[in-house]
Amino acid sequence: MGSSPNSKPKIIRGSAGYVLEDVPHMADYIPDIPTYSNPLQNNPAYSVVKQYFVHVDDSVPQKIIANKDSPRGVHFRRAGPRQRVYFESDDVQAAIVTCGGLCPGLNTVIRELVCALYHMYGVKKILGINGGYKGFYAHNTITLTPKSVNDIHKRGGTILGSSRGGHDTTKIVDSIQDRGINQVFIIGGDGTQRGADRIFEEIRRRRLKVAVVGIPKTIDNDIPVIDKSFGFDTAVEEAQRAINAAHVEAESGENGIGVVKLMGRYSGFIAMYATLASRDVDCCLIPESPFHLEGPGGLFEFTEKRLKENGHMVIVIAEGAGQELVSESIQSLNKQDASGNKLLQDVGLWISQKIKDYFNKQKRMTINLKYIDPTYMIRAVPSNASDNVYCTLLAQSAVHGAMAGYTGFTSGLVNGRQTYIPFYRITEGQNKVIITDRMWARLLSSTNQPSFTIAKTVSEEKREEEANGHISE
Ligand SMILES: Nc1ncnc2c1ncn2[C@@H]1O[C@H](COP(=O)(O)OP(=O)(O)O)[C@@H](O)[C@H]1O
Numbered sequence: 001m002g003s004s005p006n007s008k009p010k011i012i013r014g015s016a017g018y019v020l021e022d023v024p025h026m027a028d029y030i031p032d033i034p035t036y037s038n039p040l041q042n043n044p045a046y047s048v049v050k051q052y053f054v055h056v057d058d059s060v061p062q063k064i065i066a067n068k069d070s071p072r073g074v075h076f077r078r079a080g081p082r083q084r085v086y087f088e089s090d091d092v093q094a095a096i097v098t099c100g101g102l103c104p105g106l107n108t109v110i111r112e113l114v115c116a117l118y119h120m121y122g123v124k125k126i127l128g129i130n131g132g133y134k135g136f137y138a139h140n141t142i143t144l145t146p147k148s149v150n151d152i153h154k155r156g157g158t159i160l161g162s163s164r165g166g167h168d169t170t171k172i173v174d175s176i177q178d179r180g181i182n183q184v185f186i187i188g189g190d191g192t193q194r195g196a197d198r199i200f201e202e203i204r205r206r207r208l209k210v211a212v213v214g215i216p217k218t219i220d221n222d223i224p225v226i227d228k229s230f231g232f233d234t235a236v237e238e239a240q241r242a243i244n245a246a247h248v249e250a251e252s253g254e255n256g257i258g259v260v261k262l263m264g265r266y267s268g269f270i271a272m273y274a275t276l277a278s279r280d281v282d283c284c285l286i287p288e289s290p291f292h293l294e295g296p297g298g299l300f301e302f303t304e305k306r307l308k309e310n311g312h313m314v315i316v317i318a319e320g321a322g323q324e325l326v327s328e329s330i331q332s333l334n335k336q337d338a339s340g341n342k343l344l345q346d347v348g349l350w351i352s353q354k355i356k357d358y359f360n361k362q363k364r365m366t367i368n369l370k371y372i373d374p375t376y377m378i379r380a381v382p383s384n385a386s387d388n389v390y391c392t393l394l395a396q397s398a399v400h401g402a403m404a405g406y407t408g409f410t411s412g413l414v415n416g417r418q419t420y421i422p423f424y425r426i427t428e429g430q431n432k433v434i435i436t437d438r439m440w441a442r443l444l445s446s447t448n449q450p451s452f453t454i455a456k457t458v459s460e461e462k463r464e465e466e467a468n469g470h471i472s473e
């Protein structure tokens, strides 16, 4: 037996403030593990590429903005094929699983994992686990071949099925061991990557020669560190269709208001980018930016102004926006889904009703409000061309990493480069829209909507001043 398993982060420091947040390797806990030359060097498609193999010391900086005195900062291991691999092709038994909610591109990732394993590394034994994590112990598996996955990227969803809940580390690792699986590719969001981390830790504890690799999936784009998640571009593009419809409806009625609800449980990226792309949106509401309805600087006042100016208005609202306001008026039941995610109230329906009540009852004004909820339609489409390419690179990077013996990592794009990121960096936080950043400022200037936060802060300041005896003009 070698040294005891060590799940502490692998941090390597170099000169001028260089830090590598490295990923675990099977050799960390399995001594004298044999290596083999990479079969890719005999592959006619790749053998001609100059410097095809990635140098072992290559890394990618997390932050690329620097000045002359700044330290080199945090880096991640650069993804790609290595000269030496830790598996013989015939010995590999790979498994692929998809977990959590749907996202455009899941099938493309599955397809490209299968093709990379098969065509690049000659791996012939590839299993698909049905129905998410619980599929390891409660469902059947299916055999995947390049032929069986040939057309799947043209379809939305996941051919493997997915689920929430059902993560039982012991049962999953028992099943991995019983089936002789030695490479596990786990496609899913923040919850899934947390689950993958637990599987990795248990595998390391049992000292198994099994590579555990995550591929980040989230339509909400809420996974930290990475540039963006696959399927996000497709979702933004698909959202345009709903916004266009809302705009057409709004323009055609007297005081027409189109309300579109988009996904985004805690992060409003889809709503923000869909708004920026469309230019037909008058107001975008996201979870990160609290808003208020009544009074000066509120949504009702702004809506009235826009209707007077333009005769119509389009509001885009992320599903997680204003949840505190909804809970104030509807009794919140604090329900959760099988994975423990909070079930949200329908803020789109709620805000639509509030706007109708305000104009019809308080203002005695005729409005025509149409509410569009395209959320599941957006999630269910196949990925677009650019997401397909992105999914391909993510999948190929994941396979190169597993073959090279790396484990306990997520394959991700950082500053436009494919990297291997340790699980703990992916699961430690959530990517959110920063409302004091330039991107949100761009949105505010494109819609000219009130900056509710600033309005609130100003009024809070005013209240405080008044309480302190300073009456402002
Ligand atoms: N903290 C956790 N530890 C272990 N497994 C988890 C954890 N959080 C979620 N999971 C599992 O990951 C899977 C997907 O999680 P979920 O939150 O539904 O979606 P997503 O991965 O897209 O965020 C589920 O099977 C769930 O049981």
Ligand SMILES: O=P(O)(O)OC[C@H]1O[C@](O)(COP(=O)(O)O)[C@@H](O)[C@@H]1O
Binding pocket: 099, 100, 101, 102, 189, 190, 217, 218, 219, 220, 263, 264, 265, 319, 337, 379
């Ligand atoms: O109704 P479902 O299938 O639970 O999914 C709804 C949720 O899935 C999401 O798309 C995000 O899901 P993930 O956590 O799987 O990335 C949210 O925006 C949305 O609230």
Ligand SMILES: [Mg+2]
Binding pocket: 100, 189, 190, 191
């Ligand atoms: Mg999630």
